[in-house]
Amino acid sequence: xxxxxxxxxxxxxxxxxxxxxxxxxxxxxxxxxxxxxxxxxxxxxxxxxxxxxxxxxxxxxxxxxxxxxxxxxxxxxxxxxxxxxxxxxxxxxxxxxxxxxxxxxxxxxxxxxxxxxxxxxxxxxxxxxxxxxxxxxxxxxxxxxxxxxxxxxxxxxxxxxxxxxxxxxxxxxxxxxxxxxxxxxxxxxxxxxxxxxxxxxxxxxxxxxxxxxxxxxxxxxxxxxxxxxxxxxxxxxxxxxxxxxxxxxxxxxxxxxxxxxxxxxxxxxxxxxxxxxxxxxxxxxxxxxxxxxxxxxxxxxxxxx
Numbered sequence: 001x002x003x004x005x006x007x008x009x010x011x012x013x014x015x016x017x018x019x020x021x022x023x024x025x026x027x028x029x030x031x032x033x034x035x036x037x038x039x040x041x042x043x044x045x046x047x048x049x050x051x052x053x054x055x056x057x058x059x060x061x062x063x064x065x066x067x068x069x070x071x072x073x074x075x076x077x078x079x080x081x082x083x084x085x086x087x088x089x090x091x092x093x094x095x096x097x098x099x100x101x102x103x104x105x106x107x108x109x110x111x112x113x114x115x116x117x118x119x120x121x122x123x124x125x126x127x128x129x130x131x132x133x134x135x136x137x138x139x140x141x142x143x144x145x146x147x148x149x150x151x152x153x154x155x156x157x158x159x160x161x162x163x164x165x166x167x168x169x170x171x172x173x174x175x176x177x178x179x180x181x182x183x184x185x186x187x188x189x190x191x192x193x194x195x196x197x198x199x200x201x202x203x204x205x206x207x208x209x210x211x212x213x214x215x216x217x218x219x220x221x222x223x224x225x226x227x228x229x230x231x232x233x234x235x236x237x238x239x240x241x242x243x244x245x246x247x248x249x250x251x252x253x254x255x256x257x258x259x260x261x262x263x264x265x266x267x268x269x270x271x272x273x274x275x276x277x278x279x280x281x282x283x284x285x286x287x288x289x290x291x292x293x294x295x296x297x298x299x300x301x302x303x304x305x
Contacts, residue, residue: 005103006030007074007296008289009094011082012110012235014039015050015278016269016285018065020108023289025072029296032102034094036081039112043128048137050279061278085238089264090299106292107242109252109260109267110285111235113276118230120150120175122203129208131226134276139166142225146170148213150200150228153179160193163227171221173213175200196221234271249274258288266292 008024010017013035024031039058046055053061069075081097085107094102118124123131132138143166151159152174163170171194178185178197188195198215203226205211213221234250244260244267245253251274252267254260260267268288269281 002100002102004030005105006032007104008032008106008108008292009034009092009102009104010108010110011035011085011094011238012112012269012271013037013062013077014110014112014269015061015065015282016112016271016288017108017110018062018069018285019282020110020268020285020289020292021069021075022065022072023286024293025069025075027289027293028074029293030074032076032078032104034078034080034082034096034102036097037079044132044138045128047278048140049277050282058278082236082238085242089262092264105264105296107265108258108285108288108292109236109239109244109265109271110269110281110288111238111267112270112281113232113250114235116231116233120200120203122205123226123228126203126205126208126210126226130205130210130224131203131228133228133230135163135166135227136277139163143167144169145224146222147225147227148173148210148221148223150175150226152177155229156180157184157187159227159229160188160191164191171196171223173198173200173215173221194221239265239267239271254288257291258284259291264295 007029008031010020010031010033013033017033021033047058047061048054082094083097084095087093090105092104092107145167147170149170149172174197176199198217201214201216203210203213210223210226239252243262252260252272254267254272258266258268266288268284270276
């Protein structure tokens with residue numbers, strides 16, 4: 001057992017967790033970042049929209065971040081999964097999969113989200129290469145290309161006008177009942193958007209680049225890219241095990257400072273929002289770390305008064 005009482009344990013080492021570690025290191029706090037090294041964006045070759053780092057491989061972004069963070073002596077890293085979390089504000093206990101036990105005053109969950117199994121044949125082979133989930137992250141690379149949008153219902157009607165800013169060459173495939181209203185279908189018709197509600201039989205590709213989407217009714221739709229909405233789950237159930245409340249969509253409920261419904265427990269990044277952007281996650285982690293640090297400082301001030 002590590003006998004150190006850390007100011008904070010940060011669970012998750014993506015942009016949110018790393019930026020939180022940077023803030024706490026600069027605030028002269030002792031914190032440890034625990035991450036098992038399996039980020040959701042490991043399937044992608046480049047991260048976009050991150051100021052001064054546009055186009056950087058996600059792994060390189062993390063490497064550079066750690067290189068800068070370790071200059072602050074209060075921050076350490078453990079590459080491992082966390083098995084359990086227990087305790088209360090000021091006295092938390094974390095146990096890793098290899099049996100390492102850590103104690104901390106505060107917890108910060110930056111566990112992100114994880115993809116559920118991709119049930120469309122061929123989607124795994126193109127995910128992160130020519131099939132993406134966010135046009136702000138990858139729309140530029142597919143500008144003016146013919147695309148297939150895999151979505152349905154209100155989500156589709158939100159996404160279709162959005163993607164039209166990058167290309168007007170796209171087909172909507174709902175992979176089953178479309179969940180659309182008559183008004184939605186008429187809107188798509190007036191804008192010349194082809195709509196198919198047949199199930200997808202397969203996605204055919206070459207070296208990760210999609211060539212066509214084949215439907216169960218035999219229709220083959222040629223395209224150079226795909227945007228789809230994945231099924232996601234929170235990256236860890238540990239926050240719920242401590243009593244943190246979550247929304248119907250599975251995100252952790254936090255206030256504007258990143259505080260969860262459990263005293264002493266904070267959360268940031270993709271785990272607390274459906275707006276998944278690396279730079280937004282990093283900002284969220286920084287703000288939560290600042291609030292956590294302020295709480296620690298105030299507690300120390302009162303004890304010493």
